[in-house]
Amino acid sequence: MPSVFTHAAIPLALWCASERGRISTRLLGAGVVAAMLPDADVLAFALHIPYADGFGHRGASHSLLFAMLLAALAIPCARALQASRIQAAVFVFICAVSHPLLDALTSGGLGVALWWPWSEQRLFAPWRPIRVSPFANNFFSARGLQTVLSELRWVWLPLLIGVTGWRLIQHRTPASSTPP
Template sequence: MPTIISHAAVPLAIGIGLGRGRIPSRLLLAGVVAAIAPDLDVVAFKLGIAYAEAFGHRGASHSLLFALLLAAGASAAAPLLRTSRRTSFFFILAAAVSHPLLDMLTNGGLGVALFWPVSDLRYFAPWQVIEVSPLSLRRVFSAQGLAVMRSELAWVWAPCAVAAAIGVLIRRDIPSAGRGDRA
């Protein structure tokens, strides 16, 4: 997996690119939480659930179903997030789906159960360009952790920064592009 911090890059880039008029700060924060939430499955290790099981790491919580459930919950909470149900649903869906998609780009682990519960198969992307993050906090602050951070800067943060900058430039050039969606 990329480090838990790098999972926040996608919703941050979308939020910056679209601007506060479309992505209010509460929704942006919810998006960051949704992008990180699938990795709460590491608690399974403490509960004796094996990595390869359906509720192990990169299992059910990394599925499209999990992302849809988070998005549906955010849609129901749209008034609290100060946005429309539609905006809330699709922003949180994008944030949550970004997590397993980034994990599929890593060069380690057992893959991602993207289609759980329909299938227990775990998938990797054809290009595994992101250095897998160690699960141990001690190893994050090692030579391996430094390699992971360099990899994430190149393959996660840099593309997200470019996408956000393009969004900002488009909003500046097209006045209606920054208007909010509060229906």
């Protein structure tokens, strides 16, 4: 898995790319939580649930169904999130589903159960450039540093370039796009 900090990169990038005020800070907070929440399944280790189990790490909480459930939960909270119901659901869904998609790009683990409960199969992306993050107690190590550098290269930098490019395109005025 990428580090918990990198899972927050997707909602942050969407917020930075949007027009000011389009995504409220409350909705951003819900998106960050939705992007990080799937890794709460590490509690399965403490409960002696095997990693490969449907409820183990990268199992049910890394599925499209889980992302849809979080999106459905955002609907009745839309007013508190200062968003329309559709905006709350879509934003939370995108943030939640970004988690297993990023995990599928990592170099370790058993893959993600994206299609759970319809399939127990664990999936990886065909291209896996992101170093898998060590668990909490080993995060501040040489391997943890390698993970952070990998995440900067393959997640944060492309998002920074994408957001900057998007903002530049959005700020172009019609007068500057026509030749003199």
